[in-house]
Amino acid sequence: MPAAARRNEQSRRAILDAALALLAETDYAKVTIEAIAARAGVGKQTIYRWWRRKGEVVLEALTRQQTPVVLPDSGDLEADLRELVRATVAEFADPRLSATTRALTVEMLSDDDLAGQVRDRLLRPQLEAVRDRLAAARERGQIRTGADLDVAVELIFGPIFHRWQLRTGPLTEEYADALVDHVLAAVRP
Amino acid sequence: MPAAARRNEQSRRAILDAALALLAETDYAKVTIEAIAARAGVGKQTIYRWWRRKGEVVLEALTRQQTPVVLPDSGDLEADLRELVRATVAEFADPRLSATTRALTVEMLSDDDLAGQVRDRLLRPQLEAVRDRLAAARERGQIRTGADLDVAVELIFGPIFHRWQLRTGPLTEEYADALVDHVLAAVRP
Amino acid sequence: MPAAARRNEQSRRAILDAALALLAETDYAKVTIEAIAARAGVGKQTIYRWWRRKGEVVLEALTRQQTPVVLPDSGDLEADLRELVRATVAEFADPRLSATTRALTVEMLSDDDLAGQVRDRLLRPQLEAVRDRLAAARERGQIRTGADLDVAVELIFGPIFHRWQLRTGPLTEEYADALVDHVLAAVRP
Amino acid sequence: MPAAARRNEQSRRAILDAALALLAETDYAKVTIEAIAARAGVGKQTIYRWWRRKGEVVLEALTRQQTPVVLPDSGDLEADLRELVRATVAEFADPRLSATTRALTVEMLSDDDLAGQVRDRLLRPQLEAVRDRLAAARERGQIRTGADLDVAVELIFGPIFHRWQLRTGPLTEEYADALVDHVLAAVRP
DNA sequence: AGATAAACGAGACGGTACGTCCTGTCTTGTG
DNA sequence: CACAAGACAGGACGTACCGTCTCGTTTATCT
Numbered sequence: 001m002p003a004a005a006r007r008n009e010q011s012r013r014a015i016l017d018a019a020l021a022l023l024a025e026t027d028y029a030k031v032t033i034e035a036i037a038a039r040a041g042v043g044k045q046t047i048y049r050w051w052r053r054k055g056e057v058v059l060e061a062l063t064r065q066q067t068p069v070v071l072p073d074s075g076d077l078e079a080d081l082r083e084l085v086r087a088t089v090a091e092f093a094d095p096r097l098s099a100t101t102r103a104l105t106v107e108m109l110s111d112d113d114l115a116g117q118v119r120d121r122l123l124r125p126q127l128e129a130v131r132d133r134l135a136a137a138r139e140r141g142q143i144r145t146g147a148d149l150d151v152a153v154e155l156i157f158g159p160i161f162h163r164w165q166l167r168t169g170p171l172t173e174e175y176a177d178a179l180v181d182h183v184l185a186a187v188r189p
Numbered sequence: 190m191p192a193a194a195r196r197n198e199q200s201r202r203a204i205l206d207a208a209l210a211l212l213a214e215t216d217y218a219k220v221t222i223e224a225i226a227a228r229a230g231v232g233k234q235t236i237y238r239w240w241r242r243k244g245e246v247v248l249e250a251l252t253r254q255q256t257p258v259v260l261p262d263s264g265d266l267e268a269d270l271r272e273l274v275r276a277t278v279a280e281f282a283d284p285r286l287s288a289t290t291r292a293l294t295v296e297m298l299s300d301d302d303l304a305g306q307v308r309d310r311l312l313r314p315q316l317e318a319v320r321d322r323l324a325a326a327r328e329r330g331q332i333r334t335g336a337d338l339d340v341a342v343e344l345i346f347g348p349i350f351h352r353w354q355l356r357t358g359p360l361t362e363e364y365a366d367a368l369v370d371h372v373l374a375a376v377r378p
Numbered sequence: 379m380p381a382a383a384r385r386n387e388q389s390r391r392a393i394l395d396a397a398l399a400l401l402a403e404t405d406y407a408k409v410t411i412e413a414i415a416a417r418a419g420v421g422k423q424t425i426y427r428w429w430r431r432k433g434e435v436v437l438e439a440l441t442r443q444q445t446p447v448v449l450p451d452s453g454d455l456e457a458d459l460r461e462l463v464r465a466t467v468a469e470f471a472d473p474r475l476s477a478t479t480r481a482l483t484v485e486m487l488s489d490d491d492l493a494g495q496v497r498d499r500l501l502r503p504q505l506e507a508v509r510d511r512l513a514a515a516r517e518r519g520q521i522r523t524g525a526d527l528d529v530a531v532e533l534i535f536g537p538i539f540h541r542w543q544l545r546t547g548p549l550t551e552e553y554a555d556a557l558v559d560h561v562l563a564a565v566r567p
Numbered sequence: 568m569p570a571a572a573r574r575n576e577q578s579r580r581a582i583l584d585a586a587l588a589l590l591a592e593t594d595y596a597k598v599t600i601e602a603i604a605a606r607a608g609v610g611k612q613t614i615y616r617w618w619r620r621k622g623e624v625v626l627e628a629l630t631r632q633q634t635p636v637v638l639p640d641s642g643d644l645e646a647d648l649r650e651l652v653r654a655t656v657a658e659f660a661d662p663r664l665s666a667t668t669r670a671l672t673v674e675m676l677s678d679d680d681l682a683g684q685v686r687d688r689l690l691r692p693q694l695e696a697v698r699d700r701l702a703a704a705r706e707r708g709q710i711r712t713g714a715d716l717d718v719a720v721e722l723i724f725g726p727i728f729h730r731w732q733l734r735t736g737p738l739t740e741e742y743a744d745a746l747v748d749h750v751l752a753a754v755r756p
Numbered sequence: 757a758g759a760t761a762a763a764c765g766a767g768a769c770g771g772t773a774c775g776t777c778c779t780g781t782c783t784t785g786t787g
Numbered sequence: 788c789a790c791a792a793g794a795c796a797g798g799a800c801g802t803a804c805c806g807t808c809t810c811g812t813t814t815a816t817c818t
Binding site for chain 6: 757760761763764765770772773780781785786
């Protein structure tokens with residue numbers, strides 16, 4: 001393991017910036033280690049020294065700019081869920097955010113290790129925040145006690161993810177609202 | 190456009206067989222056009238002449254062996270759904286089927302065109318079969334009239350797909366059953 | 379062996395014309411069988427049916443437009459030689475004629491058979507015409523009896539060919555005249 | 568332009584050795600970049616990095632093993648010339664040396680740049696050595712002052728080259744001697 | 757006036773080599 | 788000793804032609 005102490009923070013930043021820039025500008029096929037290195041003005045070895053795969057660079061580039069998850073808790077479960085789902089659907093509908101998600105998904109599908117990292121670092125916080133919100137609702141009696149909260153969380157994100165990735169339908173506000181209705185029906189007492 | 194009439198059916202079959210064999214045997218990274226051509230005893234140009242990308246070859250190889258979708262309709266919606274969901278979960282849990290799905294998903298994420306073809310040829314029939322089964326249930330009054338059947342279908346497959354791809358939980362029979370319970374709750378009158 | 383009787387004269391002409399046109403227009407590397415066939419609006423097989431190699435097509439294209447060799451015989455050996463050598467040098471200096479000669483030379487170097495044909499059909503008549511002129515001069519006592527006429531002919535064309543192909547000097551009228559002087563010195567009584 | 572300082576001398580040698588070996592063993596048509604790379608245990612890019620065309624590799628392979636030109640100067644011009652011409656004729660008559668010369672000639676005819684390099688590196692030293700020998704003879708009065716030494720040199724090599732390439736006659740010792748006689752006649756006072 | 761058989765255009769085919777690109781490792785100086 | 792620079796072996800990419808091989812479709816003889 002390299003002595004991280006010696007690590008050049010400037011190069012690290014340049015690499016992550018370059019990766020983000022390329023992700024934003026070009027096809028994911030053009031986001032190669034060589035292109036990142038060239039763009040960052042960095043030797044390829046400096047990338048290989050600190051990351052094992054391109055996917056890890058991309059992941060780190062994306063996590064770096066991640067904002068902490070804050071879910072609204074107005075007490076009104078339906079309103080809060082609607083806000084969450086609308087925001088999520090809008091995000092997947094946005095071609096720019098969508099492109100990086102797509103990139104990351106490709107990497108995850110070809111590297112189990114990376115998949116784990118993405119899951120734990122990017123995804124889990126998001127999903128657990130929602131789970132916590134649902135738990136609070138359950139305590140208030142807004143959700144039936146028999147409901148499996150993990151399943152409930154997937155009932156929200158699964159359909160959106162599915163529709164986004166397989167393009168089986170439009171990602172609109174109407175869709176978001178319809179989804180919320182069904183999810184609520186599934187967990188209501 | 191090439192005169193498809195002149196197409197050599199033997200070569201076509203050899204190519205698709207080779208693609209399937211490689212998909213089954215090796216990492217997707219090793220399923221290259223060159224490997225397929227070599228395995229099929231065919232010139233590379235013969236592949237490029239009839240398919241634009243590797244993904245299209247893989248897609249055609251997979252569609253060729255596809256069995257028509259038959260959904261049970263015993264009249265008992267819960268039983269039928271449980272059977273469907275258990276089978277689907279088992280399929281995604283199977284590493285062999287899973288590998289080709291993973292491969293195809295990677296290709297879809299990097300080629301919109303291919304994504305459309307996969308959706309229309311492989312996915313849509315499956316999803317519509319389920320939708321039809323739900324429509325039948327609705328006519329029998331087993332599903333509330335307000336339910337959006339498209340959303341309902343995604344309520345089934347979305348979570349499975351999500352859990353499979355992001356590995357956020359185990360793909361077991363218990364999970365299948367819990368999912369069925371929630372889906373039913375969502376659409377029941 | 380094809381029954382030449384059935385041969386389509388129109389196609390034959392189109393092929394030879396196409397070959398000439400390509401020779402004149404492009405690099406010799408682009409003069410491929412496929413290009414000739416496409417240009418001539420002819421199937422590749424029609425070329426392969428009547429010629430064994432590209433070089434033979436080129437040879438036939440060039441021989442077709444060849445004019446019969448006529449050497450001046452004014453009685454004045456020096457004047458006649460000077461005219462011949464100046465014309466030959468000028469021909470090699472002309473980039474257009476030079477290009478086809480270059481092409482043919484390449485083919486000859488990679489095909490002994492073709493080399494023989496070129497020698498016999500294109501070259502020999504030329505060389506023998508010169509040899510005959512020298513023989514006439516010898517009978518008139520303008521050339522010493524000991525002179526080897528074959529060597530003498532090569533004394534004329536060898537240096538020009540050498541200088542053209544290896545670009546060891548300019549192909550000017552002065553050069554032509556200097557060469558004539560030395561050749562005459564070599565064979566004079 | 569690559570920093571030649573970083574060049575791997577071992578690879579360079581392996582490539583040139585492989586090229587020579589292939590030239591000696593096989594048809595020139597089989598001397599491909601891929602074959603050279605495979606034989607040398609080298610990536611193709613390593614060849615393309617340092618040479619533009621196959622011809623340049625071949626040229627460098629041939630120049631590397633070139634022995635410095637040493638011409639005899641016994642004072643006897645005729646004897647020295649006879650030795651030189653006999654050796655040259657024998658060399659062209661030798662099928663092994665002839666094959667590489669043929670290969671190089673093909674390359675020269677399709678690449679002006681390479682032609683220049685061959686001329687300057689391989690040919691010129693040889694021709695100038697002969698020119699110098701003739702100059703020495705002229706100073707001794709063995710050659711007439713009016714003789715053009717460049718023309719004289721070509722009077723020697725041109726006919727041999729011509730006869731070799733166009734196969735217009737045998738390359739024997741008798742031919743060598745006849746040629747020497749005529750060349751001497753051309754330049755003698 | 758058919759019949760028939762070869763030549764024809766078109767272009768698919770199995771191959772070979774091309775020249776480019778990227779991978780992940782190794783090497784060479786610089787700070 | 789991390790770094791930039793970039794050479795290296797390897798190997799896939801997609802393209803261009805090779806020479807052979809069907810396809811149907813003209814033609815040109817020969818019944």
